[in-house]
Amino acid sequence: MMSYSEILPQLFDTLKPFAKEGFRLKESTELVAELGLDSLQVMQVLLKIEDHFDISIPLNNLPNIRTVKDLGEEIEKLLKG
Amino acid sequence: MSLFDKFLPIQEARNELLKSGVNPFHLTVEKIISPTEAIINGQTTILVGTNNYLGLTFHPDSILAGQQALAQEGTGTTGSRMANGSFASHRELEKAIADFYGAPYAIVFSTGYQANLGVLSALAGPGDTILMDGDSHASIYDGCRLGGADIIRFKHNDVADLEKRLRRLGDRSHRTLIIVEGIYSMLGDRAPLAEIVEVKKKYGATLIVDEAHSLGVLGPHGRGLAEETGVEQDVDCIVGTFSKSLGSTGGFGISFHPEFELIRYASRPYIFTASPCPSVVASTRATIRIIQSQPELRRQLWNNSHHLYEGLKKSGYTLGAEVGPIIAAMIPNKELALAMWQQLLENGIYVNLMIPPATPNGECLLRCSVSAAHTEKQLVHICQTFQTLKDKFLA
Structure with missing residues (x-):
């Protein structure tokens, strides 16, 4: 089972194409506010992450995911089942 | 602020x-x-x-039925069926819509929106999972939220994505409700229902079809996409509205599962709302007869x-x-x-x-x-x- 520290670099790699050139992703990066994603892009990001980690993120959990760290912790939780 | x-x-x-x-x-x-x-x-x-x-x-039969009910039963029911009791006409409408579908169980709601709220929230609660098509109507989203189940979207009409997400659920797929629509309201396309039924059976999930826009439109008898596709017996529950093809107001759910009757006791949108008024019930019954005979x-x-x-x-x-x-x-x-x-x-x-x-x-x-x-x-x-x-x- 992947731990948060193993998930994080993979998450950065997955998110990188959605960040503006030169933008440095951090755990505290806010996904919508800082990456400037619109609602369609958010869905694209989520689909990519879901396929990468072979999980489905419930819609109910999305309001609690603001930062990269929140997303990493959610992925860890889902992978643990 | x-x-x-x-x-x-x-x-x-x-x-x-x-x-x-x-x-x-x-x-x-x-x-x-x-x-x-x-x-x-x-x-x-x-x-x-x-x-x-x-x-x-404006069908004269529906108007006349509504007028007669208005005169004989009054303007409203002044409360919910659970508290005030059901009018005989509520039961008769439930029998009419059940007979139309050839199903043993039917529950009528005050609006189509409430039918989705009432059925979905009662069927899938905390610990359960809902797999809903991404293009679902707002009433489906709201019904899912009200129940408290985990809500997962699959790509619109994409059976491979649905199957992938069922696989990811593992044993939880047996406590999963799949929701699709007969005809989608924005672009008018239909769910690939035969393939969805196959996937549903493979993973032991439960399937509900919202026939709001397909009732009266699809199928040899106008029962919707499940009838048109020949899979009515494989669909666990159908929800729909009286407010489109039937030209009235109200919603319904039908099922072949005996437990469906128990939804009445677990569905807040059924319990805590005024029941459909008599004139609407009478007009709807008349219109069901019309679509069956014409x-x-x-x-x-x-x-x-x-x-x-x-x-x-x-x-x-x-x-x-x-x-x-x-x-x-x-x-x-x-x-x-x-x-x-x-x-x-x-x-x-x-x-x-x-x-x-x-x-x-x-x-x-x-x-x-x-x-x-x-x-x-x-x-x-x-x-x-x-x-x-x-x-x-x-x-």
Whole structure:
């Protein structure tokens, strides 16, 4: 089972194409506010992450995911089942 | 800061619309004339955006039944069925809709919205999972939220994505409710139901089909997509509305599972709301009899749908992929869509303007809903006006 520290670099790699050139992703990066994603892009990001980690993120959990760290912790939780 | 500050973005969007001289989301129908005509802005207008698929809102049998019930049973029920008791006519309507589907169990709700709220929230609760099509109607989203189950979206009409997500659930797939629609309201396309049934069976999930837009439209008897596809026995539950093809108000759920009856005791949108009023119940029962005895209405609806679809296609509009009573013309941007919608109205044609975020993939749509009651003359006028607007705005 992947731990948060193993998930994080993979998450950065997955998110990188959605960040503006030169933008440095951090755990505290806010996904919508800082990456400037619109609602369609958010869905694209989520689909990519879901396929990468072979999980489905419930819609109910999305309001609690603001930062990269929140997303990493959610992925860890889902992978643990 | 006040509670009302959150409405500022809405106010700005509304002001933007008002600058164009018209607010398409605050239209007043000054007088309704028939299933396909009304007075709007002082002029006679053809209605091509009211989901009145079979044109039954003025049928004399339904009107008479409603009038008689109004006189005999009064204007309302003044409360819920759980507290005040069911009127005999509520039970008779449930029997009528159950018989129509050949199903043993039916529950009637006060609106179609509440049918989804009531059935979905009761069926899937905390610890359960819902797999819903990404293009689902707002009532499905709201019903899912109310229940407290984990809600997972799959890509619209993508059975491979649905299967992938069922696989990911592991043993939880047995406590998973899949929700799809017979005809999707934005683009008029249908769920690939035969394939969805196969996947549902493979993973032991439960399947519910919302036939709101397909009741009276699809299937040899007008029961919807499940009938048309020949999978009614494999669908665990069907929900629908009386407010489109049946020209009334209210919603329903039907099922072959005996436990479905117990939803009455677990469904807050059923328990804590006033039951449907007697005149509406009586009109609905009359209309169910009409759609059972007059299959020619469905044939006329399909003839009219082909007429309008082919007409708009010939003019060069990009339309939804399937011919049907919902015909959505895709317009490149919001400004054009609004201008064209306004010109249609000035030419005596009312269609639905649909813009993001209500639409799939950020599309701007001029959405038509065809009726069996549209005349050849009306359809010709609609096609000609769309042609004129295509030349003017999209050349």
